[in-house]
Amino acid sequence: MPIISLPEPDASLESSLRDAAEGRAWLANQTQVQPLRMLRALLKEIKAIDHCVSVPATRLELLDVLRPAVIQAQAGVAIRYAHKPLPLLRDEQEVFEQARDLWHALAIAYLRPIPLLPQQLVHQALHRGAVALRETLHSHFVAGIEVRPDFLCLLYDILITAEAQGLQRNRMADPDYPQLSQSTIAGDVTWSFLLVLSDPYRFSQAQFNVANRVFSRWCELASFQAEPSQDRHAKTISLAKWLGEDVVAEGKPQWLDVRPVVRKIRQRVDALQAGETPESLKLGRELTPAGCIRLMRELDHILRPQPKPLGDILDCDTVDLVFGNENLYLLLAGKPLLDHALSAQSSHISHDRLALFGFDNAANRIDHVKDECAPAEMWTVEDQWILRAAPDGGQVVAPLLVGIRPKGEESPQLAILIGLRQTNDGWLAANVRRLPSPPASALQKVAAVLPGVQAARQPLFLLPDDEAAGLSASICLPTGSGLRQGSLLALEESPVEHIRLGEVIERGSNFVRFAYGRT
Template sequence: MAFDLPLLDGRQTPAFIDPAGGLAWLADLPLANPTEAAARLTEQIGILNRHPLEPGARRALLDALAPAIGELQQSLGQRFIGKPLPLAVAEQMALEAALALGRARVDGYLRCVETVEPGPNSALALQRALAAQVDVQQILILARRQPGASHWRTLHGLIALAEQQGVVEQEVDVPGHSHLITPLAAYGAALLIQAAGPHEISQRQLPWMLRWARRWGGKLRLLSSPPTLMDALPLCVALGGDRPPVVMPGKDADSRYLDTMALRKSIKQRMAQLEQGVAPGELQLGDDCPQPACGQLLAQLYQRWCKGAMPRQQERNAGSGPCPLVPGLAAAHYQLYGRKILKQPVVKSVEQLRQERERMATFGTSQFIQKDLVAEAHPEFEPEDAWELINASATGLRLVRPAATTGARIGPGRLFAVVPPGAKTYTLAMARWLLTETDGSLHVGLLLLPGPAIPVGVRTEAKEALRPGFRLPPAAAGEASSLILPPGSFRLGRVVEVQEGGKTSQCRLTALLSRGDDHERAGYA
């Protein structure tokens, strides 16, 4: 396979051509400015990629640069990972710098693949190229972006070449790893990451999934026909295509199947041991994975990796048409209360109260009377009309906002007011996941909250101002009602003052049901 690489013209002289020279050059990089440092290193790797070098020497040089590349990408990642979408300008620049550096490294290893002779050295080059491509995929996933067609075309082309040369399961040494790794292990990791449905995994749990996928990619087997035992459904790819893995059997001559039986056995054993109280760290899942979140994610991945997909509780139907969306707690409160904002009650002096009584007795009214909720124009609380419906179920919606469309930045857990298909009034919803597609469009998965939601004013401390909130009915029979509160409000047993329709009640918080980036949902008594 011919890869899309820059011409090997050697017009520019690289600053270094061996590991020692590369490490010396790295010592002068301005690491305090990772964007500039990444740009300079990307430039040098690009020059190296156009400079003639023996494949073994090129690979050794890229291996020597790998730790510095990883550190720079980690520093850049702090600027865009977990940020609301679409990214701000500085965040987008950091992402593009991390991707450019990673792709330059991939091109370097692809150059090795193109020029090396088949055999053990080609297995080394193929494993390195596959692993570097997975590194790029990991950056995209952490930024909530979808890998494009060229990404999959490169991955499939590399494993097809490994198959042709008979080195798919050839074990090679990898710096920094205590065990040998095969080209198939790196390729398998890429497929597992995509099959996990990473955009639906929380930012906290995403690093766990990425680590497990890379560790367990070697448990897959590459087959040219479907496995005879189907206790675990295989992942299917077309090696000549540019699509991610699917579960349905392929019909093309270049279709391959990734058998997940060994992975299924390994995950089931770990799930059983977790249920028996064994710590996740003892099962090589990581000391940063506490229970029960660890077991919950593992069960979710078991369904996606070995059973084809997560079972859906409600049928999802395709849809289309505009779907007005109001982002944020304050804006949702404004819309659900008839385009009014919460006003603080006037604190009256003794003299004002005396005058009010006199006016009430004389005229039947008083200039000091003030409504708690006053109609006002607030353009920042108006709905966004650019959102379009993709599909819907009884409890959720998938919406898309086209690229280059002006709108609010959105983070996972954001509260919304939305008008579902066929409805005439707003319903509260929470963003479960976000994803930027390859065309730049922003997709969001919304979880519809129980309704109808009643807008209220809430106060968690005696002297603080009233803040917007909602009272929600039970989600199902036998469940309790809940409150939507501003972030930071929940404390077990805290008594919250709730003002609704001119009446004040006291609610004791009993459980934190969910937490978003701009609200908390709590049970109360």
């Protein structure tokens, strides 16, 4: 049997639990309505069990007793770190690390006694370990934190061990995940690798949920191979790119054939174009039919031996990114959105200033030089990546509409910040996809909520036709505007005065991009 490389157990921990009965009694005395406290208690106890409980069958029974409580606690704390702006705050980072460590500790505790187990229990231990590692990766993806390479290597070790025992395609029911029916070790490992190959950091929360759902259903269709297929229509992806040449074993699985999965994806695109709804195709209700079609096509392009890199390659060493709709308006219009003149309510203050200083507000003097340059953050450019030290700026949540402040005689541009992740060495890494140029700013008046208060002006951003993507002219609106397909807009300071919104092209954390037509 191949040897699974595992970290040494923590010899400083002692567990009071010796069998399943003691585990049930321990759980009965815990406060399970406080998920974070329960998670911390489970993490300490499972690490101690990994060191203290040496009887293999007893260990598996004890871990199976604790496993439902682990799943419940993880579901309760995920909201504290999942889909948050990056970099995570200190409390969010600590909760994420504890959640990640609990899944990882559970996987290690299941895998350690495998050399001493009979084959039937080997199957159970490998299956439980593969599921726990899949959840470990999932916690990384939803937190936006880069996955450690040793997690993928451990998944590969599980696959090789299962293959050596002839267990990789044996089905097993999981009582703690009844919605998944019966699954195999190869299927669970494939599910994890499909998510890794698709680069889940590029997706919005809704897109990630749909992609994760389809991979959970179709992961059993893919297969691992020792050699690449010679069929010119084959879609075999090398695992060495993700695991390293020194990890992938000769004569062992080195390639993942995803052609059946891609076929399913294309069938869903055809069905959606024929009028089927995402719900009827079991894709969920998070995305519209058009959004599902775009996601399925993106997955089709990703799951290829040589996928197109995400984002554009910038021909510079650094790039100045502008954040926030008001700053984007300043970047494009060359003037601030808000009028800084004093209101009538402060006229007595204005008179006092005139009497004392001879002028009202220094910012309004004709000889005062105003800085009309939009504030920006400098990010370092490396190939198609842009990087910034995590503490060197504000929090960011992607996909995000940003501006690229020009250098020299260049014109300003708008772009989408995508693929954002926090690396293990403390950097934020992302890609940018430039939008069609030249962009134009516009304003829309928003009715005041209170009487006597001046109506606010909401910035909008117009984009020309995108011939490369086959898209007509579009407009980016702030999220929460309440507008939808078919809405009529009257614009100010715009090259287009009246428009009707078309379908939603894409959504981000601070924008919704619509197609539009003139009226």
